[in-house]
Amino acid sequence: MKLDKRNLVFLLLFAVAWDGMNSKAGLKYVAVTDHGSPVRGEDRSLHLARRYSIYSPYRKTVFYLSIFSSPSPPPNSLMPAQPDLPQAAPELLDSMLTRKFGPEVHNYFSGSPLNRLSFLRHDRAFLAAALTHPSTAFVAVDDLAPAARDASNLAYVSHADLSAVIGENPFVKTEEETIAAYNSTVRSPLILFLGLNDTRHEGFEYxxxxxxxxxxxxxxxxxxxxxxxxxxxxxxxxxxxxxxxxRSAMTLNAADAAIFAQARALLDWNARNPFCSGCGQPTLSVSAGTKRVCPTTDLAPGAAARGPCATRVGVSNLSFPRTDPTVIMAVISHDGSKVLLGRQKRWPADWFSTLAGFCEPAESVEEAVRREVWEESGVKVGRVVVHSSQPWPYPANLMIGAIGQAVKGGEEINLEHDPELEQARWFDLETVRVALKTGTSGLDDAPGEGRKEGDLRLPGKTAIANQLLQAVCVGGFLGGETKI
Incomplete structure (x- = not known):
């Protein structure tokens, strides 16, 4: 149902009636979907569209109506299936910042339901008890591929399922004892503590x-x-x-995708850093998989004595997981009528996306956007606004999404600076709007059957590029009606 003035009046009247029916419960906050049905508690984790203050004749007081965007089928039913995105927690919706800047954008791989409790990764009593508790859920990962029940759901297994690999509880020892007992010929199982789902209070308590x-x-x-x-x-x-x-894990439901993203990034980092960057000796994973140390001794038979190492003195960034900041940007023309997209040679025909690149040392996000766009396309960008971010566990990137505007007279495309792109083009907004409805998919997926041959193809909604294009082409960037 489109939220025009007539439908909005209907929803307001419906909300007042709903408020009257619930007056005994002391309801002071009414939430409805854009289809008019009431939304309760846990279902309010939908994207907020509008929020209104309404006078209730039943209580002679003001209450609030929030209209949420309700799930709806894609405009083209022949579009490839794509997982839902994470939804906003209720406490993020009723906020002065939300009313000022619009709802927070949640991208795929974010929105984990777990409290990481990072300060307990050194607490061996906590880890030892949590590892063997009957309620504990385990993600089993074989060569970075997670066990799953199907394409949409991880398979959370028990300690008993993995006991042959886990062996004795490794957390009964202190970190110092674990390091002192290091033997390079014995492969200890890599066990990561991901966090605690504290929305479920049954079972474990510490x-x-x-x-x-x-x-x-x-x-x-x-x-x-x-x-x-x-x-x-x-x-x-x-x-x-x-x-x-x-990348088949990108079909997982939003919560499982976020949990897997954390696991994959940490497992990959541990696998890529088996040797110390300070002295070249083998390292050992500690702190529940979130730190690698260079042991002072090796109990392996015939092992050579290990010399001093700079990583053992003070805090070192050689010992902790890395996250690489990356900018990705939807660039609009100076008059706001077009958007800049690019494509690489290896991509399928007609498949374009927003430009992206790594941040360099001592460079702000805004500067990185301007530099990358100019290097890849020749376009000169002026104002840059950060839109949202997305963790990307392939292998460990933080995608910082931005929207930039070309300066007047700076829209000419020149691919001679950096040959990374095969093509860069300005697309009018309506062309992109149509593609967002009928032509989105993953790189390895076929486009929807309803798409016409030669039409523009774009990344699916699990990519932050899709969110950026939605913001500039469909509207709603920063929560308001924009020129574009």
Whole structure:
């Protein structure tokens, strides 16, 4: 239902009536979808569209009406299926910042339901108890591919399912004891503490913290754990679990995608950093998978003495996971009528996206946007506004989405600076609007059957590029009606 004036009046009257029916409950906040149905508690995690103050004749007081965007099928039913995006928590909606700047944008791979409790990663009593608790959920990962029930849902397994790989509880030892017992010939299982789902209070409790603990365990067959890992993998497959390879994990539901993103980024970082960048010796994972240390000794038979290492003195960025900031931007023409898109040679025909690139040292986000756009396309950008961000676990990027505007006279395209792009083009907004309705998909997915041959193709909604294009072409950037 379109929110025109007539329908809005209907919704306001409906809300007042709904308020009257609920007056005994003391309801002071009414939420409805844009279809007019009431929204309660947990269902308010939808994107806020409008918020109104209404006088209630039943209580002779002012209450609030919030109209939420309700889920609807894609305009073209033949579009490839794409997972839903994370939804805003209720406390993010009733906010002066939301009323001023519009609803917070939530991108795929964000919105984890877990409280990371990072300050407890050194608490061995907490970790040891959480690891073996009956309620604990485990994400089993084989060569960065997570176990799943199907393409949309991770398979959360129990400690018993992975006990052959986990072995004795590694968290009963202190970090100092673990480092002192280091033996480079013994492959300890890589176990990551992901966090606590503290919206579920049943089961585990430690001090002031209650909820369901989540861990990720690397069950990749290699080293001294190879046979045990193979056995675990076969057992899980016998229970009809599958392992989502490569980017196929981008079909997961929003919550599972966020949990997997955290697990994948940490597992990949551990796998890529088996040796110390300070002295070249093998390193050991500690702090529940979030830190690597260079042990002072190696108990392996015949191991050479380990010399001094700078990473053992003070805090070092060589020992902690890295996150690489990346800018990705929707650039509009100076008059706001067109948007700049580019394509690489390896992409499917007619497939374009927004420009992107890595931030460089001592460079602001705004400067990175201007530099990358000029280097890749020759277009000169003036004003830049940050829109939203997206964690991207391939391998460990933070995509910082921005919207930029070309300066007057700076819209000429020149691909001779940096040959990264095969093509860069200005597209009128209506062309992009049509593509957002009928032509979005993943790089490896076929476009929808309703798309006409030769029409523009764009990234699906799991990509922040899609969100940026929605903001500038469909409207609503910063929560208001914009010129574009």
């Amino acid at each position: 001090k002031a913290y209650k909820g369901v603990p989540y861990f990720a365990v690397d069950i990749t067959p290699k080293g001294s754990n190879e046979e045990a890992a193979k056995g675990v993998i076969e057992t899980l497959k016998a229970k009809n679990m599958i392992f989502l390879q490569g």
